[in-house]
Amino acid sequence: MLVQSSRFRFLFPPIQKRIPSSLSFSVASSAMDSASPSMLFLCGKSSTESEIAKSLKINDTLNLPNGGKVSALLQSEINTFRFGEDAFNVDLFLNSLSTKRFGRFLIWSPLLPSTHDIVSHNFCELPVGTVCVADTQFKGRGRSKNAWESPRGCLMFSFTLQMEDGKTVPLVQYVVSLAVTEAIKDVCDRNGFPFIDVRIKWPNDLYLNGLKVGGILCTSTYKSKKFNVSSGIGFNVGNEKPTTCLNTVLKELSTTPNEFRREDITAAFFNKFEMLYDIFINQGESIFWSSLQYPGM
Numbered sequence: 001m002l003v004q005s006s007r008f009r010f011l012f013p014p015i016q017k018r019i020p021s022s023l024s025f026s027v028a029s030s031a032m033d034s035a036s037p038s039m040l041f042l043c044g045k046s047s048t049e050s051e052i053a054k055s056l057k058i059n060d061t062l063n064l065p066n067g068g069k070v071s072a073l074l075q076s077e078i079n080t081f082r083f084g085e086d087a088f089n090v091d092l093f094l095n096s097l098s099t100k101r102f103g104r105f106l107i108w109s110p111l112l113p114s115t116h117d118i119v120s121h122n123f124c125e126l127p128v129g130t131v132c133v134a135d136t137q138f139k140g141r142g143r144s145k146n147a148w149e150s151p152r153g154c155l156m157f158s159f160t161l162q163m164e165d166g167k168t169v170p171l172v173q174y175v176v177s178l179a180v181t182e183a184i185k186d187v188c189d190r191n192g193f194p195f196i197d198v199r200i201k202w203p204n205d206l207y208l209n210g211l212k213v214g215g216i217l218c219t220s221t222y223k224s225k226k227f228n229v230s231s232g233i234g235f236n237v238g239n240e241k242p243t244t245c246l247n248t249v250l251k252e253l254s255t256t257p258n259e260f261r262r263e264d265i266t267a268a269f270f271n272k273f274e275m276l277y278d279i280f281i282n283q284g285e286s287i288f289w290s291s292l293q294y295p296g297m
C-alpha cells in the first residue's frame with residue numbers, strides 16, 4: 001500500500017522486490033582486516049570539541065572491540081597524508097553543519113571495521129551526538145547479524161544519542177529514516193537538483209526506484225538510568241553496486257552533470273535530525289502521522 005503525504009512520502013510493505021542487505025565482501029577488503037591500526041581523525045565544529053579531540057588523543061582513549069587497534073589523529077594532521085579526492089571532506093561537512101548538539105564532534109576514518117563499533121564501543125568516552133564517518137568499512141554491520149557491503153562512494157556513518165524514556169527508544173529509528181529523506185530533499189532544493197523520490201520502508205530501510213539503497217541500524221544499552229543509543233546509516237550515494245545509488249538516478253534525471261556529495265547529505269541529515277528529534281521528544285510520535293494524507297480513503 002502506498003501512502004503519500006503532502007510533506008513526507010512513505011512506502012509501506014509489502015514492497016515489490018526485496019534486496020538482501022546481507023552481501024558478501026571482496027577478498028581484497030577482507031585481506032586488509034585489522035592488520036594495521038585504523039586511522040581515526042578527531043575533528044570538532046568549535047574549540048570545545050577540538051579540546052575534547054586533543055584529550056582523547058593524548059590519553060589514547062579510543063579502541064575497538066576484540067583488541068582491534070586504532071590510531072587517533074587530529075583534524076590538523078589530515079593534510080599530512082594524501083587521501084584520494086573522493087575522501088570525506090571534513091571541512092565541507094563541518095561548515096554546513098548548523099546543529100547545537102549532533103554531529104559537532106566528528107571521527108573520520110578512510111578505512112575501519114565499522115563506524116558502529118567505534119561509537120558503540122567507546123560510547124561513554126565520547127560526547128553525546130558524536131558522529132563517526134568512514135570512507136570504507138571492512139566489517140560493516142547490518143541488522144539481524146547481516147553484513148553491510150561498504151564500498152567507496154557509500155555514505156556510512158554512526159552517531160550517538162542518549163534517551164531517558166525506554167518507550168521512545170524503539171521509535172528513534174523512525175526519526176532517523178525521516179531525517180534521511182528530508183536531508184536528501186533539502187540537498188536537492190539547495191542545489192537545484194530534480195526531486196529524487198527516496199522512500200522509507202518503515203521503519204528502517206530506504207528505497208529508490210524499488211531497490212534498497214539504504215538501511216538504518218539502531219542499537220542501545222542501558223546504563224546509569226539512561227539508554228545509550230547508537231544509530232548507523234548506510235546509504236548508496238555514489239556506489240552503483242550492489243543495487244543502484246543516488247548519483248546514478250540523478251544522472252538519469254539531469255541534463256547537467258550534477259553529483260550528490262556525502263558531506264552535504266551528512267550535514268543536512270544532522271540539521272534535520274536535530275529538529276525532528278526535538279519535536280519527537282517534546283510532542284511524541286504524532287510527528288510521523290500529523291502530515292499524512294490518505295488519498296482515496
Ligand SMILES: O=C(O)CCCC[C@@H]1SC[C@@H]2NC(=O)N[C@@H]21
Binds near residue numbers: 214234
Ligand atoms: O539495512 C541494514 O541492515 C542496516 C545497515 C546499516 C549499515 C550502516 S553503515 C554505517 C554503520 N556502520 C555499520 O557497520 N553499519 C551501519
